């Protein structure tokens with residue numbers, strides 16, 4: 001089995017429930033969505049450069065960093081053939097594995113076969129133009145170790161995030177993250193919205209890696 005890996009690197013988790021902790025990122029090539037604000041478009045192009053790596057090769061590479069967290073990302077990592085086997089093996093090796101997924105791909109099988117994996121699942125809001133692709137059945141498999149991340153472009157997105165969150169009772173199942181699209185909406189507007197709506201279950205997150213490094217910098 002060969003995996004299409006764009007890059008493997010160590011950094012801090014810029015977002016998610018392990019934000020601020022060291023993690024080894026495995027970024028896979030390709031995505032089935034096309035969000036207006038995508039910051040990894042370069043990894044999604046059909047001609048984007050990638051390495052073909054075997055399962056054992058990937059595990060060996062990540063073990064060398066001696067870090068407990070692994071963030072599996074993309075693109076959309078769950079489109080990779082054999083991704084369940086890789087997640088299973090990483091989990092068996094004792095890593096804390098977080099999967100960043102775009103919300104359009106079913107999580108049922110992975111949740112059943114690799115129960116220790118933690119999902120950070122995007123819910124694409126109207127500002128992304130991808131909301132119609134969301135698989136809301138995924139909400140049924142999310143638990144306290146998982147998070148739904150709403151990437152917010154504007155006030156309309158905020159209102160929609162609250163409606164979706166209430167409709168599916170997300171606050172009782174999993175973590176809720178609100179992440180402003182970089183330079184599209186002021187984080188303060190999100191805080192004001194949270195206060196006005198007494199949205200105590202939601203957590204504002206700023207993409208730390210864009211504050212620490214040049215927002216365009218890759219591999220951080």
Ligand code: SF4
Nearest residue numbers: 031033035038075102
């Ligand atoms: S789902 Fe993620 S990787 Fe895919 S286009 Fe949207 S932002 Fe980019």
